[in-house]
Amino acid sequence: MGTTGVAVVEGAASEGRAMDLLRFTTAGSVDDGKSTLIGRLLYDTKSLFTDQLAAVEAASAAKGDEYTNLALLTDGLRAEREQGITIDVAYRYFATPRRKFIVADTPGHIQYTRNMVTGASTADLALILVDARKGLVEQSRRHAFLCSLLRVPHLVLCVNKMDLVDWSQKAFERISDEFTAFAAKLEVPDLAVVPVSALHGDNIVARSEHTPWYEGPALLHHLERVHIASDRNLVDVRFPVQYVIRPQSTTITDYRGYAGQVASGVLKPGDEVVVLPSGLTSQIAGIETADGPVAEAYPPMSVTVRLTDEIDVSRGDLICRPNNGPAVAQGIEAMICWMDEATPLRPGATYAIKHTTRTARAVIRELHYRLDVNSLHRDEAATELGLNEIGRVRMRTTVPLLADEYRRNRTTGGFILIDETTNRTIAAGMIVDTN
Incomplete structure (x- = not known):
């Protein structure tokens, strides 16, 4: 099963590069150059329209800049974000002959840490920018820790503004060594x-003559070639059912399909499967996409699965x-990133919880500790979590969740909490354990 899935995913990447998509997020402090x-x-x-480039050149000239200020391509949305408008993360799309890219541009201010969590939660890679003059700052460590917590598999530290330190190899190595030492305390695989x-x-795109002492690739070369196919879990089959398809047609009377997105594993017709939480077993009769039947499905494909039994x-x-399912549990241990400005998280409070395609209610039973993301110190005397704070909690849900640990599966291991009064998303959570 597992080897077949790997072959298909890697085959798709090699046969048609347009199929290969890298999601990455930017992180760093304010004015680091994201x-x-x-x-x-x-x-x-060359991913800009002519009118976009012309508008940026005109705006740069109007500001008196002696160069084309490329930051203006995203600063329009950033200004809106920082005024409280609901565009929290700006997404940009571009492509090269080798790969497609989706960039989540997140703000650097500390009060927008929650937005950085949003951008990193689905990322394959994170770019953390550091100003070569300032070195590592609090936000650099904060964002590196959040990327580790969110299990972003690949990290790239960009030491920016090297021209302002005269391309000093010593300045670069000092920052590199300091960040590498901090990352060693975290779980950063790459x-x-x-x-x-x-x-x-x-x-950025080509190696610079200003850094003859640097032996690594240019940034885009690394982004194009970083290996992400093996990051996907192709062993544990997880298919949360989003919608049951029963066509209301006189010509189609016996069709019953289950639509959703493959969270992990590889599904093929003929496979024995079990449906949770009922525990009923069946076989896959067929798998269909919008383009017709397929021989197998793997993440992140959206498909409709038909079973042989009704x-x-x-x-x-x-x-x-069968014999490889998630935990069916109501007791959850989780790391929480609190996102609500109005009220803090306190033990005893009840919220709506959205986990894969399942919705329930959850009560916070205990706050074990609040985490200082700079020192990684655990404050076990904490009684609440405020905006952008992170801590470990124990909670209980009204119905069982079909959950894995977040380190094993980012989809079935992640959830959000929702304020039932305002319907606002107030927290992102990562499951550490179930009981």
Whole structure:
């Protein structure tokens, strides 16, 4: 099963590069150059419309800049975000002959940590920018820790504004060594460090002559070639049912399909499966997409699965393999990132919980500790979590969740909490354990 899935995913990537998609997020403190870096990637990969570039050139000239200020490509949305408008994360799209990219541009201010969590939660890779003059700051460590907590598999530290420190190898190595030492305390499986000047384009698309001492690839070369196919869990089959399809047609009387997105594993017709929480077993009769039947499905494909038996399956159920299923549990241990400005998280409070396609209510039984993301110190005397704070909690849900640990599966291990009064998303959670 597992080897077949790997072959299919890697085959798709090699046969048609357009199928290969890398999601990455930017992180870093204010004015470290995130917007300029994204603008440079868009500009140098020729991913801008002529009118977009003309507008940026005109705006740069109006401001008196002696250069085309590529940061203006994303700063329009950033200004809206920081005024409280609901565009929390700006997404940009570009492509090269080798790969497609989706960039989540997140704000650097500390009060927008929650937005950084939103951007990183689905990312394959995170770019953390550091100003070469300032070195690591609190936000650099905060964002690195959050990327580790959110299990972002690949991290790239971009030491930006190297032109302002005269391309000093010593300055670069000092920051690289300090960050590498901090990352060693975290769970960072893959780390690369690149000296760049986003403003001038050095080491962004092509190697720079200003850094003959740097032996690594340019940033885009690394982004194009970082291996992400093996990051996907192709062993544990998890298929949360989102919708039951029963066509209301006189010509189709016996069709029953279960639509959703494959969270992990590989599904094929003929596979034995079990439906949770009922425990009823069946076989996969067929798998269909919008383009017709397929021989197998793997993450993140959206498909409709048909079973050979007419059994009771509804939204919120989960299809998996016999003897390899998630925990069916109401007791949850989780790390929580609190996102609500109005009220803090306190033990005893009840919220709505959204986990895969299942919705329930959850009560916070205990706050074990609040985590200082800079020192990684655990404050076990904490009684609440405020905006952007992170802590470990124990909670109980009204109905069982079909859950894995977040480290094993980011989809079935993640959830959000919702304020039932305002319907606002107030927390993101990562399951540590079930009981």
